[in-house]
Amino acid sequence: MINKITFVICTIILSIGFLGAGYSIGKGFYLVKKMSRSVTVKGLAEKDVKSDLGIWEINYREVGNDLVQLDQRLQHDQDVVIAFLKKQGFTDDEIGHTQLKVEDRLANIYSQPGTQTTNDQRYVVTAGVRVRSINVDLIQKTVQIANQLLQQGVPLTFDASLLSPNPSFYYTQLDSIRPAMLAEATKSARTVAEQFAKDSDSKLAGIQRASQGVFQIMGRDTSTMSADWNSNQNALGSIDKKVRLVTTIDYRLR
DSSP: OHHHHHHHHHHHHHHHHHHHHHHHHHHHHHHHHHHTOEEEEEEEEEEEEEOOEEEEEEEEEEEESOHHHHHHHHHHHHHHHHHHHHHHTOOGGGEEEOOOEEEEGGGOTTSOTTOOOOGGGSEEEEEEEEEEESOHHHHHHHHTTTHHHHHTTOOEEOOTTOOSOSSEEEOOOHHHHHHHHHHHHHHHHHHHHHHHHHHTTOOEEEEEEEEOOOOEEEETTOOSOOOSHHHHHHHHTOSEEEEEEEEEEEEEEO
16 A cells, blocks of 8 residues: 555656756746847948058060170160159159069970070160059059050050059058958948848847858949959049948847
8 A cells, every 4th residue: 555655756756857847848948949039130231431541663675695785775765764753743752663583485395395595685674663652643643644654665565464553542441441341331230130130020139140241342333242354453543432341240039
């Protein structure tokens, strides 16, 4: 009789335990489900800016057999270019030099067999002047009249090793606008989230996770968010630019 009573009591205790465990598990799932209610939104901020730094390389090339004479001709070209730049308003501090390059056509291992090189065309020597200035408008204006150098006999050439547009323009004050743009993008994301919550009969319960995103500098008239090579080149070649930031934020809902 005692054993039966003991068995019944144990059974009741176990049943209560299972019920309690089931309740706890069920409540746990409910909390997890409730906590998992969230919405992911993106916030956008854009700002038009103007480049504050320009770099322009003016390269010229001389061909000949006598390196001494070639050096003299390059010096003449350099003097003409610098005089031209100073006439336009550039200062000594804004004018520098590019690296001198010498190609010996007779020693070029990539020359095709049978290629003939005349005695007066053995060496190809390339040099240049680099302008680095915050006066981007002056650079752009001077580029448009660079043909005057040709009229003065300077053999201008294009340096194929330059991967960036020539001239290239840069915006260097990103840190000064970063906080305001981040605040604008965050506000934009919250506006979208609030509208979603309203449409779904919910309320926002705070930020669950946030990703700042990347500040992208592009040409002002760029209509896509593409970050490919062509877009970057377009941005470098333009004085007027657009800074864009897209943030991603997860909001909890209740």
